Amino acid sequence: xxxxxxxxxxxDRVKGKTVPRPTHTASEQAYFVEVVKGLGLTMRHFFxxxxxxxxGERPDAVKDPLxxxxxxxxxxxxxxxxxxxxxGIHRLTLRSDGSPRCVACLCCSTACxxxxxxxxxxxxxxxxxxxxxxxxxxxxxxxxxxxxxCGYCVEACPCDAIRMDTGRHPxxxxxxxxxIYGKDMLMSLTSVEGKQVAENPRxxxxxxxxxxxxxxxxxx
Amino acid sequence: xxxxxxxGKEIPFEQGDTIITAAWKQGVEIPHYCWHPGLSIxxxxxxxxxxxxxxxxxxxxxxxxxxxDPKKGDYVPGRKPKxxxxxxxxxxxxxxxxxxxxxxxRDARKHVQEFLLLNHPVDCPICDQAGECxxxxxxxxxxxxxxxxxxxVIHKPKAVEFGDTIVYDAERCxxxxxxxxxxxxxxxxxxxxxxxxxNLGEIVVSPGRKLEGHxxxxxxxxxxxGALTTKDFRFKARVWFLRKAxxxxxxxxxxxxxxxxxxxxxxxxxxxxxRDNLQVNKFWMCDDGxxxxxRAQIDRVTHGYVGRGGERRAVRPGxxxxxxxxxxxxxxxxxxxxxHSSEDNFALAQLAKALGATDFYLSxxxxxxxxxxxxxxxxxxxxxGATAAAGGxxxxxxxxxxASTILALGGIADIxxxxxxxxxxxxxxxxxxxxxxxxxxxxxxxxxxxxxxxDGTFVNRQGIEQxxxxxxxxxxxxxxxxxxxxxLARALGHNLAFNKLRDVxxxxxxxxxxxxxxxxxxxxxxx
Numbered sequence: 060x061x062x063x064x065x066x067x068x069x070x071d072r073v074k075g076k077t078v079p080r081p082t083h084t085a086s087e088q089a090y091f092v093e094v095v096k097g098l099g100l101t102m103r104h105f106f107x108x109x110x111x112x113x114x115g116e117r118p119d120a121v122k123d124p125l126x127x128x129x130x131x132x133x134x135x136x137x138x139x140x141x142x143x144x145x146x147g148i149h150r151l152t153l154r155s156d157g158s159p160r161c162v163a164c165l166c167c168s169t170a171c172x173x174x175x176x177x178x179x180x181x182x183x184x185x186x187x188x189x190x191x192x193x194x195x196x197x198x199x200x201x202x203x204x205x206x207x208x209c210g211y212c213v214e215a216c217p218c219d220a221i222r223m224d225t226g227r228h229p230x231x232x233x234x235x236x237x238x239i240y241g242k243d244m245l246m247s248l249t250s251v252e253g254k255q256v257a258e259n260p261r262x263x264x265x266x267x268x269x270x271x272x273x274x275x276x277x278x279x
Numbered sequence: 280x281x282x283x284x285x286x287g288k289e290i291p292f293e294q295g296d297t298i299i300t301a302a303w304k305q306g307v308e309i310p311h312y313c314w315h316p317g318l319s320i321x322x323x324x325x326x327x328x329x330x331x332x333x334x335x336x337x338x339x340x341x342x343x344x345x346x347x348d349p350k351k352g353d354y355v356p357g358r359k360p361k362x363x364x365x366x367x368x369x370x371x372x373x374x375x376x377x378x379x380x381x382x383x384x385r386d387a388r389k390h391v392q393e394f395l396l397l398n399h400p401v402d403c404p405i406c407d408q409a410g411e412c413x414x415x416x417x418x419x420x421x422x423x424x425x426x427x428x429x430x431x432v433i434h435k436p437k438a439v440e441f442g443d444t445i446v447y448d449a450e451r452c453x454x455x456x457x458x459x460x461x462x463x464x465x466x467x468x469x470x471x472x473x474x475x476x477x478n479l480g481e482i483v484v485s486p487g488r489k490l491e492g493h494x495x496x497x498x499x500x501x502x503x504x505g506a507l508t509t510k511d512f513r514f515k516a517r518v519w520f521l522r523k524a525x526x527x528x529x530x531x532x533x534x535x536x537x538x539x540x541x542x543x544x545x546x547x548x549x550x551x552x553x554r555d556n557l558q559v560n561k562f563w564m565c566d567d568g569x570x571x572x573x574r575a576q577i578d579r580v581t582h583g584y585v586g587r588g589g590e591r592r593a594v595r596p597g598x599x600x601x602x603x604x605x606x607x608x609x610x611x612x613x614x615x616x617x618x619h620s621s622e623d624n625f626a627l628a629q630l631a632k633a634l635g636a637t638d639f640y641l642s643x644x645x646x647x648x649x650x651x652x653x654x655x656x657x658x659x660x661x662x663x664g665a666t667a668a669a670g671g672x673x674x675x676x677x678x679x680x681x682a683s684t685i686l687a688l689g690g691i692a693d694i695x696x697x698x699x700x701x702x703x704x705x706x707x708x709x710x711x712x713x714x715x716x717x718x719x720x721x722x723x724x725x726x727x728x729x730x731x732x733x734d735g736t737f738v739n740r741q742g743i744e745q746x747x748x749x750x751x752x753x754x755x756x757x758x759x760x761x762x763x764x765x766x767l768a769r770a771l772g773h774n775l776a777f778n779k780l781r782d783v784x785x786x787x788x789x790x791x792x793x794x795x796x797x798x799x800x801x802x803x804x805x806x
Contacts, residue, residue: 164404165517182514191438191446193405194514217404 581755616689620735
């Protein structure tokens with residue numbers, strides 16, 4: 060018979076496995092015995108390591124932290140090698156003439172779940188071959204503190220203009236302002252291989268690869 | 280009423296309707312590019328192909344085709360029915376049409392879509408149509424397959440200026456000729472035409488001409504893709520950030536229905552788009568109407584001001600109201616505005632009644648060049664509503680002499696220098712959304728919300744009361760004009776009891792019920 064769910068939770072409807080509570084012995088509950096046991100373990104390792112170090116069987120982790128055999132990393136001198144597809148801090152890729160590839164389509168800032176990308180779009184100045192053809196980002200700001208490094212912006216970018224292949228994670232800074240990366244900062248970063256220009260060039264009106272913006276220059 | 284069956288759904292039609300028109304009237308969309316309800320039929324995009332079952336005692340026209348068999352890895356002979364464009368096939372009673380439900384139709388759409396995108400540059404990131412592009416929509420619903428052609432696409436002119444308002448991109452164009460037909464059939468200026476054919480087809484302007492006139496920007500709005508873009512909106516916004524509100528164009532007495540596209544984050548109104556209303560504007564708007572979105576930003580009164588000329592200074596809203604209340608003494612002349620909604624004018628009339636004022640005037644823009652397509656010679660959206668609010672016969676501003684105080688609504692108005700000099704001798708309290716000749720000489724200026732920022736009603740030339748809705752929030756300190764008037768009344772010690780717009784509307788309804796003759800809009804002037 061169906062019973063109303065209002066007022067009282069129907070526990071019997073929830074099917075689950077009963078797990079017995081862990082039991083404790085008197086010495087475990089007394090706490091003191093366990094503390095002494097734990098200290099004993101620590102001290103055993105301490106003396107063991109000290110002995111092997113004094114005998115010269117292993118390097119001194121304090122005096123000689125970078126040598127072989129030390130299992131901890133001496134950051135920042137030593138850095139862990141990140142996997143190839145590690146999503147590090149962003150960079151803006153460049154065209155062959157050094158200008159950003161970004162056309163300020165705002166796809167990245169639309170896709171961003173943390174809303175950490177701010178773009179102010181502008182038109183190229185009068186006389187520029189790209190004027191009237193596409194826009195460029197006057198401001199391109201990423202708040203690396205807000206960023207959750209999901210990589211959606213890279214996925215969303217139709218121009219291969221933003222990448223996270225720098226192999227770096229955000230450096231700790233003194234103040235919040237320093238985490239806000241501007242356009243110049245993002246454009247100055249390189250990929251792990253040290254590249255700034257993207258592999259696949261775009262065919263644009265000013266490029267010699269572009270087949271022609273007007274009817275006469277085109278092949279047809 | 281005769282009817283057809285479309286995918287099993289009963290669709291009634293009127294004699295002469297094509298399948299796509301009948302479906303459109305019922306709110307069913309058959310994918311299409313070149314068909315537009317307001318234009319002639321071109322049937323050149325082939326997107327709306329449907330399968331029509333043969334009429335009784337007729338054989339179906341079936342074609343022998345080669346079909347790809349993925350299992351065999353080769354083409355095998357097959358048969359498929361001859362499909363017909365839904366935009367051209369007329370409805371006949373009892374016709375059975377298959378659109379979505381026919382695998383042949385789905386296949387045809389997929390391939391038509393592939394052909395249309397064959398030479399498309401896919402430059403969506405730099406295209407202003409991205410987000411409202413039919414090519415994107417139908418790719419998602421009907422194609423969903425990557426491109427198979429490996430060759431370099433055919434390149435055509437980009438960013439070609441068609442005139443002072445429109446930029447054309449031939450690579451994006453699918454040559455549906457909607458713009459050509461619009462200019463020929465609606466704007467009555469056949470300045471556009473198609474050049475070449477097949478892959479090389481593109482739209483061109485007649486040699487020696489530009490795309491000009493009052494209806495150029497509509498070509499952007501009929502364009503189903505991003506081939507035609509207006510210079511006004513080009514690169515201004517990404518459409519998916521915009522919200523829309525149903526509005527009425529404040530450009531002239533026609534009262535074209537429009538969508539007010541605004542950015543909710545900044546309150547900017549980057550464009551106005553026509554909204555279908557077969558009674559008023561059908562599907563169209565004129566350039567000047569589309570550009571009225573600029574009023575929402577340009578020359579806005581965003582703060583209260585006290586003082587004239589060099590002494591003018593911005594003050595807090597409460598201080599401005601107090602200063603206005605101090606000025607409004609003695610004989611007050613009230614100026615209604617043909618640029619403001621009926622509600623605003625009605626609230627002003629109620630305040631005038633409370634003040635005991637009987638001297639009513641109407642500020643308005645002078646007539647402009649009307650035409651027989653859409654534009655009315657009357658440059659104001661609400662002369663009829665304002666006139667009705669003012670009791671039926673407000674005087675012209677030129678007749679205003681010797682009032683000690685003027686309470687004026689509306690900034691946008693044409694006032695000649697002589698009249699302005701006369702008006703300047705009186706003390707003026709102005710409630711306005713935009714700076715204008717009268718607000719420049721006002722002693723106290725109260726900020727009102729623009730038409731784009733408040734709900735209201737305009738009564739158009741046909742006498743149709745057309746409500747519109749607010750888009751962004753009122754800019755700065757401004758409030759809807761009826762609200763400013765209600766607060767001003769409170770500062771003067773009168774309670775109009777207008778707390779919400781619906782209070783104003785209820786009071787208007789009550790008055791028109793009491794005295795239908797006085798409240799009804801005056802008859803339209805003889806054309």
